[in-house]
Each structure stands twice: as structure tokens, then as C-alpha cells.
Amino acid sequence: MENKHNEIRSQRHSSEADTNSINRAIEKASKDPSFINIAISLIKEMRFPAYKKDIIKQAKRIASTSTSSTTTDTDSDTIIALFESLNGYVQYKDPYHVQKALEENNPENKNKKTSQITDSTREQPTVRTHPTTTDASIKEREAVNKNEERKDYPEVPPSAMSNFICSKCGKPFQNQNDLIQHQRFEGTEES
Secondary structure, three states: OHHHHHOOOOOOOOOOOOHHHHHHHHHHHHHOHHHHHHHHHHHOOOOOOEOHHHHHHHHHHHHHHOOOOOOOHHHHHHHHHHHHOOOOOOOEOOHHHHHHHHHHHOOOOHHHHHOOOOHHHHHOOOOOOOOOOOOOOHHHHHOOOOOOOOOOOOOOOOOOOOOEEOOOOOOEEOOHHHHHHHHHHHOOOOO
């Protein structure tokens, strides 16, 4: 009995999904952008949120009952394989969520390529470097040029705090509204 616990075993098993057909489906989706739209049209009427298994079940059901000329038997098998490429642990909110997941799986995705950093940029990044000191203003440290002016927030470093102090008890407040509210409570509101 002890000998069985100390053994290391292996067992040959086959994949649940046909990886070759999944790869062919992903390749077809990368070459034909309308293929993903056709696949999504099979599941647009299903109830969401749904997991991968539910999506595949719905796609198989629609593909088997469909008399549509847009999908042939090989297309429907390829569409099922495309849905097999989805993550089985994700709960998809709607057909759009599924579409975006399929597009992300697509190695030829144009959006994916445009947002990636190139090797040359990685090796030689183009960043602004200015000699700086800790007492320099934000404009001197971060502005592209001296004429640039930010209108969305004042030039106050995050570490700077101006305290508003209650004249009665001496308690400090980070903003004037808190001080006014405190003074109303204390009955010493100043005009």
C-alpha cells in the first residue's frame, strides 16, 4: 500500500477541444473581420450573462436549426471552434463582451499592435529629462515649454497643505469648508 503512494504516474489523455480547428478558426477570424460578426449573430438572442459552455451550446443549437445560407456546415463547425477559444472562467455580460474577447484573441488585431511599444522605443525611449531640484516649481519640472500653462488645476504640489485653523479651539482643517462647518458647530462662525 505504501508503495502506491510513493509512485509517480502519468496517464495519456486527449484534449477536450480540437486545437487544430480552434487555431484554424482564429486564423479565419484574423483574415475575415466579418467572420466574428457572423459568429456573434448566432448568440445575439441568448440570455446573458453566460459562460463559454452556454455560448457554445447556444451556437450549436442555432447552427443545427439554421437554414441560413450565410453559414455552411464547415462554417458552423469553425464558429463553434472560435467560441472554444474563449476563456471558460469568464462570465460574459453580453454579445459585445464576447465579440471583444474574440477580437482580443485575434493575433492580427490592429488595436493590439498600435498600443504596443516597439523594440526601438523600448531600447531608446524618448522621455523628457530636465535637471530638477526638489524646490523647483511643477511647471519647471513637468512643462514641455515655459509658455505651457495648465488650466485644469492650480500649480500646487500634492504634498503642499494649507491649514485652516479654528480661532476658538485651534483645530487645523485641510479645507475652508470643513473649517466653516466646524465653526458653525462650535457657534463661532466668522464672516
